[in-house]
Amino acid sequence: MLDVTVIEDAEAAAVSLDPVRARLLAELAAGPASAAMLAGKVGLPRQKVNYHLKTLERHGLVELAGERRKGNVTERLMRATAASYVISPQALAAVQPDPDRFRDQLSAHWLLALGARLVRDVGSLLTGAAKARKRLATYALDGEVTFASAADRAAFVEELTAGVSALIRKYHDGEAEGGRPHRIVVAVHPEVRSEAGSEAVEAPTDPEATH
Template sequence: MRDVEVIEDPAAAAVALEPVRARLLAELAEPASAAALATRLGLTRQKINYHLRALESHGLVEPAGERRWGGLTERLFTATAASYQVSPAALGEAGTPAVEPDRLSSGYLLAIAGRTVREVAGLIRRATDAGKPLPTLALDTEIAFRSARERAAFTDELTTAVTDLVSRYHDETAPGARTHRLVVSAHPKPAAPPATRAG
Protein backbone atom coordinates (compact mmCIF):
# COMPACT_ATOMS: atom_id res chain seq x y z
CA MET A 1 0.00 0.00 0.00
CA ARG A 2 1.35 3.40 -1.00
CA ASP A 3 1.29 6.29 1.46
CA VAL A 4 -0.42 8.66 -0.97
CA GLU A 5 -1.88 8.15 -4.41
CA VAL A 6 -2.61 11.11 -6.64
CA ILE A 7 -5.65 10.59 -8.85
CA GLU A 8 -5.21 12.21 -12.26
CA ASP A 9 -7.83 10.38 -14.33
CA PRO A 10 -11.18 12.25 -14.36
CA ALA A 11 -13.23 9.04 -14.27
CA ALA A 12 -11.25 7.68 -11.32
CA ALA A 13 -11.66 11.01 -9.52
CA ALA A 14 -15.45 10.88 -10.04
CA VAL A 15 -15.54 7.34 -8.66
CA ALA A 16 -13.42 8.20 -5.60
CA LEU A 17 -15.42 11.33 -4.77
CA GLU A 18 -18.76 9.54 -4.60
CA PRO A 19 -19.58 9.61 -0.84
CA VAL A 20 -20.06 5.87 -0.25
CA ARG A 21 -16.97 4.99 -2.24
CA ALA A 22 -14.90 7.63 -0.45
CA ARG A 23 -16.00 6.04 2.83
CA LEU A 24 -15.05 2.60 1.54
CA LEU A 25 -11.55 3.84 0.67
CA ALA A 26 -11.17 5.07 4.25
CA GLU A 27 -12.50 1.80 5.68
CA LEU A 28 -10.16 -0.27 3.51
CA ALA A 29 -6.96 0.94 5.14
CA GLU A 30 -7.08 -2.62 6.48
CA PRO A 31 -8.33 -5.58 4.40
CA ALA A 32 -12.06 -6.24 4.75
CA SER A 33 -14.79 -8.25 3.07
CA ALA A 34 -17.97 -6.94 1.48
CA ALA A 35 -19.97 -8.46 4.34
CA ALA A 36 -17.92 -6.67 6.99
CA LEU A 37 -18.14 -3.38 5.09
CA ALA A 38 -21.89 -3.80 4.68
CA THR A 39 -22.27 -4.10 8.45
CA ARG A 40 -20.11 -1.03 9.10
CA LEU A 41 -21.86 1.17 6.54
CA GLY A 42 -25.38 -0.14 7.04
CA LEU A 43 -25.76 -1.15 3.38
CA THR A 44 -26.51 -4.44 1.64
CA ARG A 45 -23.62 -6.64 0.59
CA GLN A 46 -24.82 -6.39 -3.02
CA LYS A 47 -24.57 -2.59 -2.87
CA ILE A 48 -21.08 -2.81 -1.35
CA ASN A 49 -19.97 -5.24 -4.07
CA TYR A 50 -21.25 -2.82 -6.71
CA HIS A 51 -19.15 0.01 -5.26
CA LEU A 52 -16.11 -2.23 -4.78
CA ARG A 53 -16.23 -3.27 -8.45
CA ALA A 54 -16.27 0.39 -9.48
CA LEU A 55 -13.30 1.19 -7.23
CA GLU A 56 -11.38 -1.88 -8.40
CA SER A 57 -11.96 -1.06 -12.07
CA HIS A 58 -10.12 2.23 -11.53
CA GLY A 59 -7.26 0.73 -9.52
CA LEU A 60 -8.32 2.28 -6.20
CA VAL A 61 -8.85 -1.00 -4.35
CA GLU A 62 -7.35 -4.42 -4.94
CA PRO A 63 -7.92 -8.01 -3.79
CA ALA A 64 -6.17 -8.85 -0.52
CA GLY A 65 -6.76 -12.60 -0.28
CA GLU A 66 -9.62 -14.73 0.95
CA ARG A 67 -11.03 -15.74 4.32
CA ARG A 68 -13.25 -18.68 5.24
CA TRP A 69 -16.12 -17.71 7.51
CA GLY A 70 -19.27 -19.63 8.37
CA GLY A 71 -18.69 -22.19 5.65
CA LEU A 72 -18.26 -19.48 3.02
CA THR A 73 -15.19 -18.06 1.35
CA GLU A 74 -15.08 -14.26 1.41
CA ARG A 75 -12.89 -12.12 -0.80
CA LEU A 76 -10.96 -9.43 1.04
CA PHE A 77 -10.16 -6.04 -0.44
CA THR A 78 -7.78 -3.27 0.55
CA ALA A 79 -7.24 0.27 -0.65
CA THR A 80 -4.20 0.79 -2.88
CA ALA A 81 -3.06 3.77 -0.77
CA ALA A 82 -3.40 5.07 2.78
CA SER A 83 -4.75 8.36 1.42
CA TYR A 84 -5.70 9.92 -1.89
CA GLN A 85 -5.43 13.35 -3.48
CA VAL A 86 -7.12 14.49 -6.65
CA SER A 87 -4.73 16.27 -8.98
CA PRO A 88 -5.85 19.45 -10.72
CA ALA A 89 -4.91 17.53 -13.88
CA ALA A 90 -8.16 15.58 -13.45
CA LEU A 91 -9.98 18.78 -14.50
CA GLY A 92 -7.99 19.13 -17.72
CA GLU A 93 -7.57 22.71 -18.91
CA ALA A 94 -9.83 23.99 -16.12
CA GLY A 95 -7.41 22.57 -13.54
CA THR A 96 -4.33 24.21 -15.02
CA PRO A 97 -4.49 27.90 -14.08
CA ALA A 98 -1.90 30.33 -15.32
CA VAL A 99 0.60 31.20 -12.60
CA GLU A 100 -0.18 34.77 -11.54
CA PRO A 101 2.77 37.17 -11.35
CA ASP A 102 1.77 38.47 -7.90
CA ARG A 103 3.73 36.26 -5.50
CA LEU A 104 1.78 37.63 -2.53
CA SER A 105 -1.64 36.62 -3.89
CA SER A 106 -3.56 33.56 -2.76
CA GLY A 107 -4.22 32.69 -6.43
CA TYR A 108 -0.48 32.47 -7.05
CA LEU A 109 -0.02 30.19 -4.03
CA LEU A 110 -2.83 27.86 -5.18
CA ALA A 111 -1.48 27.75 -8.74
CA ILE A 112 1.98 26.79 -7.43
CA ALA A 113 0.49 24.14 -5.12
CA GLY A 114 -1.51 22.66 -8.00
CA ARG A 115 1.56 22.59 -10.21
CA THR A 116 3.49 20.83 -7.45
CA VAL A 117 0.84 18.11 -7.14
CA ARG A 118 0.77 17.56 -10.92
CA GLU A 119 4.55 17.49 -11.33
CA VAL A 120 5.36 15.33 -8.31
CA ALA A 121 2.62 12.82 -9.22
CA GLY A 122 4.17 12.39 -12.66
CA LEU A 123 7.68 12.10 -11.21
CA ILE A 124 6.53 9.45 -8.71
CA ARG A 125 4.95 7.43 -11.51
CA ARG A 126 8.10 7.54 -13.63
CA ALA A 127 10.39 6.77 -10.67
CA THR A 128 8.21 3.81 -9.69
CA ASP A 129 8.24 2.46 -13.27
CA ALA A 130 12.04 2.78 -13.30
CA GLY A 131 12.39 1.19 -9.85
CA LYS A 132 14.21 4.24 -8.50
CA PRO A 133 13.59 6.50 -5.49
CA LEU A 134 12.46 10.08 -6.06
CA PRO A 135 14.64 12.62 -4.19
CA THR A 136 12.49 15.36 -2.64
CA LEU A 137 12.71 17.79 0.25
CA ALA A 138 9.92 19.39 2.27
CA LEU A 139 10.09 21.79 5.20
CA ASP A 140 7.04 22.55 7.32
CA THR A 141 6.95 24.82 10.33
CA GLU A 142 4.85 27.51 12.00
CA ILE A 143 5.70 31.09 12.90
CA ALA A 144 3.57 33.61 14.78
CA PHE A 145 4.29 37.19 13.73
CA ARG A 146 3.85 39.97 16.26
CA SER A 147 2.80 42.43 13.59
CA ALA A 148 2.27 42.91 9.85
CA ARG A 149 5.49 44.93 9.82
CA GLU A 150 7.50 42.01 11.19
CA ARG A 151 5.82 39.65 8.71
CA ALA A 152 6.95 41.93 5.88
CA ALA A 153 10.49 42.13 7.31
CA PHE A 154 10.62 38.33 7.59
CA THR A 155 9.48 38.03 3.96
CA ASP A 156 12.25 40.34 2.81
CA GLU A 157 14.93 38.52 4.83
CA LEU A 158 13.74 35.10 3.67
CA THR A 159 13.74 36.23 0.04
CA THR A 160 17.28 37.55 0.41
CA ALA A 161 18.48 34.35 2.09
CA VAL A 162 16.93 32.07 -0.53
CA THR A 163 18.25 34.21 -3.38
CA ASP A 164 21.75 34.03 -1.87
CA LEU A 165 21.59 30.25 -1.48
CA VAL A 166 20.30 29.77 -5.03
CA SER A 167 23.03 31.98 -6.47
CA ARG A 168 25.69 29.93 -4.62
CA TYR A 169 24.45 26.48 -5.61
CA HIS A 170 22.74 26.94 -8.99
CA ASP A 171 24.88 25.78 -11.93
CA GLU A 172 22.90 24.58 -14.92
CA THR A 173 26.10 24.23 -16.98
CA ALA A 174 27.59 21.51 -14.75
CA PRO A 175 27.72 18.04 -16.36
CA GLY A 176 24.79 15.97 -15.12
CA ALA A 177 23.13 18.94 -13.43
CA ARG A 178 19.45 18.40 -12.77
CA THR A 179 17.18 21.36 -12.16
CA HIS A 180 14.93 21.25 -9.09
CA ARG A 181 12.00 23.45 -8.18
CA LEU A 182 12.18 25.25 -4.84
CA VAL A 183 8.87 26.51 -3.49
CA VAL A 184 8.64 28.53 -0.29
CA SER A 185 5.13 29.46 0.79
CA ALA A 186 3.28 30.81 3.78
CA HIS A 187 -0.39 31.21 4.62
CA PRO A 188 -2.34 31.89 7.79
CA LYS A 189 -2.93 28.74 9.82
CA PRO A 190 -6.66 27.92 9.92
CA ALA A 191 -8.26 28.31 13.32
CA ALA A 192 -8.97 25.08 15.17
CA PRO A 193 -12.66 24.17 15.19
CA PRO A 194 -14.36 24.90 18.49
CA ALA A 195 -14.49 21.96 20.87
CA THR A 196 -17.90 20.36 21.13
CA ARG A 197 -19.31 20.23 24.60
CA ALA A 198 -20.78 16.99 25.81
CA GLY A 199 -24.51 17.35 26.40
Protein backbone atom coordinates (compact mmCIF):
# COMPACT_ATOMS: atom_id res chain seq x y z
CA MET A 1 0.00 0.00 0.00
CA LEU A 2 1.23 3.46 -0.91
CA ASP A 3 1.34 6.16 1.77
CA VAL A 4 -0.35 8.68 -0.53
CA THR A 5 -1.47 8.63 -4.14
CA VAL A 6 -2.93 11.21 -6.49
CA ILE A 7 -6.31 10.81 -8.15
CA GLU A 8 -6.15 12.25 -11.66
CA ASP A 9 -9.32 10.85 -13.22
CA ALA A 10 -12.49 12.95 -12.82
CA GLU A 11 -14.77 9.93 -12.36
CA ALA A 12 -12.46 8.40 -9.75
CA ALA A 13 -12.41 11.74 -7.92
CA ALA A 14 -16.21 11.85 -7.87
CA VAL A 15 -16.33 8.27 -6.58
CA SER A 16 -13.88 9.04 -3.77
CA LEU A 17 -15.88 12.07 -2.63
CA ASP A 18 -19.01 10.04 -1.94
CA PRO A 19 -19.34 9.99 1.89
CA VAL A 20 -20.01 6.25 2.12
CA ARG A 21 -17.16 5.33 -0.20
CA ALA A 22 -14.83 7.72 1.59
CA ARG A 23 -15.68 5.95 4.84
CA LEU A 24 -15.00 2.57 3.23
CA LEU A 25 -11.63 3.82 1.98
CA ALA A 26 -10.76 4.93 5.50
CA GLU A 27 -11.71 1.54 6.92
CA LEU A 28 -9.73 -0.33 4.26
CA ALA A 29 -6.70 1.88 4.79
CA ALA A 30 -6.52 0.37 8.29
CA GLY A 31 -6.42 -3.17 6.91
CA PRO A 32 -8.08 -5.67 4.56
CA ALA A 33 -11.75 -6.44 5.10
CA SER A 34 -14.67 -8.10 3.37
CA ALA A 35 -18.04 -6.58 2.52
CA ALA A 36 -19.59 -8.47 5.44
CA MET A 37 -16.97 -7.14 7.85
CA LEU A 38 -17.47 -3.58 6.64
CA ALA A 39 -21.26 -3.74 6.67
CA GLY A 40 -21.47 -3.62 10.45
CA LYS A 41 -18.98 -0.78 10.68
CA VAL A 42 -20.73 1.52 8.21
CA GLY A 43 -24.30 0.47 9.01
CA LEU A 44 -25.24 -0.74 5.53
CA PRO A 45 -26.36 -4.11 4.13
CA ARG A 46 -23.57 -6.33 2.82
CA GLN A 47 -24.97 -6.16 -0.71
CA LYS A 48 -24.85 -2.36 -0.68
CA VAL A 49 -21.29 -2.36 0.65
CA ASN A 50 -20.28 -4.84 -2.02
CA TYR A 51 -21.69 -2.53 -4.69
CA HIS A 52 -19.63 0.38 -3.38
CA LEU A 53 -16.51 -1.80 -3.17
CA LYS A 54 -16.86 -2.87 -6.79
CA THR A 55 -17.18 0.77 -7.82
CA LEU A 56 -14.05 1.69 -5.87
CA GLU A 57 -12.19 -1.28 -7.34
CA ARG A 58 -13.20 -0.33 -10.88
CA HIS A 59 -11.53 3.05 -10.38
CA GLY A 60 -8.37 1.63 -8.83
CA LEU A 61 -9.02 2.92 -5.31
CA VAL A 62 -9.22 -0.52 -3.71
CA GLU A 63 -7.77 -3.86 -4.72
CA LEU A 64 -8.07 -7.52 -3.87
CA ALA A 65 -5.93 -8.48 -0.88
CA GLY A 66 -6.97 -12.13 -0.74
CA GLU A 67 -9.85 -14.55 -0.33
CA ARG A 68 -11.09 -16.70 2.51
CA ARG A 69 -13.70 -19.38 2.94
CA LYS A 70 -16.51 -18.74 5.38
CA GLY A 71 -18.91 -21.66 5.39
CA ASN A 72 -20.01 -22.24 1.82
CA VAL A 73 -19.07 -18.71 0.78
CA THR A 74 -15.76 -17.35 -0.48
CA GLU A 75 -15.25 -13.82 0.79
CA ARG A 76 -13.12 -11.33 -1.08
CA LEU A 77 -10.85 -9.33 1.22
CA MET A 78 -10.28 -5.84 -0.14
CA ARG A 79 -7.74 -3.20 0.81
CA ALA A 80 -7.21 0.45 -0.09
CA THR A 81 -4.51 1.09 -2.68
CA ALA A 82 -3.17 3.94 -0.51
CA ALA A 83 -3.38 5.19 3.04
CA SER A 84 -4.49 8.61 1.79
CA TYR A 85 -5.48 10.28 -1.45
CA VAL A 86 -5.02 13.69 -3.05
CA ILE A 87 -7.23 14.84 -5.91
CA SER A 88 -5.16 16.38 -8.69
CA PRO A 89 -6.32 19.56 -10.46
CA GLN A 90 -6.07 17.36 -13.56
CA ALA A 91 -9.42 15.90 -12.49
CA LEU A 92 -10.87 19.34 -13.30
CA ALA A 93 -8.72 19.85 -16.38
CA ALA A 94 -10.92 22.51 -18.00
CA VAL A 95 -10.84 24.79 -14.96
CA GLN A 96 -7.59 23.86 -13.21
CA PRO A 97 -5.46 26.76 -11.93
CA ASP A 98 -2.78 28.06 -14.27
CA PRO A 99 -0.02 30.10 -12.54
CA ASP A 100 1.20 31.28 -15.94
CA ARG A 101 -1.91 33.45 -16.36
CA PHE A 102 -0.44 35.98 -13.96
CA ARG A 103 2.55 36.30 -11.69
CA ASP A 104 2.30 38.05 -8.35
CA GLN A 105 4.69 36.89 -5.67
CA LEU A 106 2.60 38.56 -2.97
CA SER A 107 -0.69 36.99 -4.07
CA ALA A 108 -2.12 34.11 -2.05
CA HIS A 109 -4.16 33.17 -5.13
CA TRP A 110 -0.98 32.77 -7.18
CA LEU A 111 0.56 30.71 -4.37
CA LEU A 112 -2.52 28.47 -4.47
CA ALA A 113 -2.18 28.10 -8.24
CA LEU A 114 1.48 27.11 -7.78
CA GLY A 115 0.50 24.56 -5.14
CA ALA A 116 -2.15 23.10 -7.44
CA ARG A 117 0.37 22.77 -10.26
CA LEU A 118 2.78 21.09 -7.84
CA VAL A 119 0.16 18.48 -6.94
CA ARG A 120 -0.69 17.93 -10.62
CA ASP A 121 2.91 17.62 -11.82
CA VAL A 122 4.18 15.42 -8.99
CA GLY A 123 1.11 13.22 -9.35
CA SER A 124 1.81 12.74 -13.06
CA LEU A 125 5.49 12.05 -12.35
CA LEU A 126 4.60 9.46 -9.71
CA THR A 127 2.26 7.72 -12.13
CA GLY A 128 4.95 7.61 -14.81
CA ALA A 129 7.63 6.45 -12.37
CA ALA A 130 5.38 3.64 -11.11
CA LYS A 131 4.72 2.42 -14.64
CA ALA A 132 8.43 2.52 -15.45
CA ARG A 133 9.29 0.97 -12.07
CA LYS A 134 11.74 3.74 -11.37
CA ARG A 135 12.31 5.97 -8.38
CA LEU A 136 11.41 9.63 -8.68
CA ALA A 137 14.14 12.05 -7.60
CA THR A 138 12.55 14.90 -5.63
CA TYR A 139 13.37 17.06 -2.64
CA ALA A 140 11.22 19.01 -0.21
CA LEU A 141 11.97 21.25 2.75
CA ASP A 142 9.37 22.03 5.39
CA GLY A 143 10.07 24.41 8.25
CA GLU A 144 8.59 27.01 10.54
CA VAL A 145 9.82 30.48 11.47
CA THR A 146 8.23 33.04 13.80
CA PHE A 147 8.73 36.65 12.74
CA ALA A 148 8.87 39.33 15.41
CA SER A 149 7.54 41.93 13.00
CA ALA A 150 6.33 42.52 9.46
CA ALA A 151 9.67 44.16 8.74
CA ASP A 152 11.51 41.00 9.74
CA ARG A 153 9.25 38.97 7.48
CA ALA A 154 9.95 41.29 4.55
CA ALA A 155 13.70 41.10 5.19
CA PHE A 156 13.54 37.30 5.37
CA VAL A 157 11.70 37.12 2.03
CA GLU A 158 14.24 39.44 0.45
CA GLU A 159 17.20 37.35 1.67
CA LEU A 160 15.45 34.11 0.71
CA THR A 161 14.80 35.40 -2.81
CA ALA A 162 18.39 36.55 -3.21
CA GLY A 163 19.81 33.27 -1.91
CA VAL A 164 17.68 31.00 -4.07
CA SER A 165 18.21 33.20 -7.13
CA ALA A 166 21.97 33.02 -6.61
CA LEU A 167 21.83 29.20 -6.45
CA ILE A 168 19.79 29.09 -9.64
CA ARG A 169 22.28 31.29 -11.45
CA LYS A 170 25.16 29.15 -10.16
CA TYR A 171 23.82 25.75 -11.20
CA HIS A 172 21.53 26.46 -14.15
CA ASP A 173 22.96 25.33 -17.49
CA GLY A 174 20.40 25.64 -20.23
CA GLU A 175 22.86 24.28 -22.81
CA ALA A 176 23.84 21.12 -20.93
CA GLU A 177 23.47 18.09 -23.19
CA GLY A 178 21.03 15.66 -21.63
CA GLY A 179 20.21 18.09 -18.84
CA ARG A 180 16.73 17.87 -17.35
CA PRO A 181 14.93 21.01 -16.15
CA HIS A 182 13.71 21.00 -12.56
CA ARG A 183 11.05 23.25 -11.09
CA ILE A 184 11.70 25.11 -7.82
CA VAL A 185 8.80 26.33 -5.69
CA VAL A 186 9.43 28.27 -2.49
CA ALA A 187 6.50 29.43 -0.39
CA VAL A 188 6.06 31.50 2.76
CA HIS A 189 2.61 31.70 4.35
CA PRO A 190 1.13 32.11 7.82
CA GLU A 191 0.56 28.94 9.81
CA VAL A 192 -3.08 27.86 10.11
CA ARG A 193 -4.01 27.66 13.76
CA SER A 194 -6.80 25.57 15.22
CA GLU A 195 -8.79 27.25 17.97
CA ALA A 196 -11.65 25.56 19.81
CA GLY A 197 -11.75 22.81 17.18
CA SER A 198 -12.06 25.19 14.24
CA GLU A 199 -9.46 26.75 11.97
CA ALA A 200 -8.76 30.40 12.58
CA VAL A 201 -6.64 32.62 10.40
CA GLU A 202 -4.76 35.35 12.22
CA ALA A 203 -5.60 38.89 11.14
CA PRO A 204 -3.03 40.33 8.71
CA THR A 205 -0.38 42.52 10.25
CA ASP A 206 0.93 44.03 7.02
CA PRO A 207 -0.46 44.91 3.60
CA GLU A 208 1.29 41.98 1.91
CA ALA A 209 -0.83 39.50 3.86
CA THR A 210 -4.06 40.82 2.36
CA HIS A 211 -3.27 39.73 -1.23
